[in-house]
Amino acid sequence: MPLTHIAxxxxxxxxxxxxxxxxxxxxxxxxFNVPEDNDFVIITEHEAANFRYDPAYLGMVRSDDLVFIQITANNTRTVEQKKVLFHRIAELLGEDPGLRSDDVFVSLVEVEKENWSLGRGFAQYA
Incomplete structure (x- = not known):
C-alpha cells in the first residue's frame, strides 16, 4: 500500500x-508487486522560490525539471527490490515524459503495516 507524493x-x-x-x-x-488498482498519488507544483535543490550534489546535473518522489510503503521489500524500483522509475520516467535520470529524486519511507488506515477508521493491515 504505497502513498506517493510527487513534487x-x-x-x-x-x-x-x-x-x-x-x-x-x-x-x-x-x-514492488503493487496491484493495478492500488494507485494513490499526490502531485504538488511549486514556484521557483519554493522549490530548492542543489544542482550538482553527488555528481548529478540537475535541472529545473527535477521531480521529488517520496514513497511511503510497508517495510516488506528487500534492498535489491528497492534498487530495482529506483532504476525502473528513472528508466520509465525517461521514456515518458522524457525526464533525465539526474532529475529523478526518490525517497522511500518505510512504515509498519499497522500504521495505515485506508478508510472507515479501520487499520486494514493490522
Whole structure:
C-alpha cells in the first residue's frame, strides 16, 4: 500500500504530470508487486522560490525539471527490490515524459503495516 507524493516546479501541462504518474505506477507494479488498482498519488507544483535543490550534489546535473518522489510503503521489500524500483522509475520516467535520470529524486519511507488506515477508521493491515 504505497502513498506517493510527487513534487515538481509549476508550469508543466496536465499530460506531462499524468505521464509521470502513469510511468511511476507502472514501475511500482512491475518491481514492488503493487496491484493495478492500488494507485494513490499526490502531485504538488511549486514556484521557483519554493522549490530548492542543489544542482550538482553527488555528481548529478540537475535541472529545473527535477521531480521529488517520496514513497511511503510497508517495510516488506528487500534492498535489491528497492534498487530495482529506483532504476525502473528513472528508466520509465525517461521514456515518458522524457525526464533525465539526474532529475529523478526518490525517497522511500518505510512504515509498519499497522500504521495505515485506508478508510472507515479501520487499520486494514493490522
Amino acid at each position: 515538481l516546479r509549476a508550469g508543466k501541462p496536465e499530460g506531462y504530470r499524468q505521464a509521470i504518474c502513469n510511468s511511476f505506477h507502472r514501475a511500482m507494479h512491475e518491481t
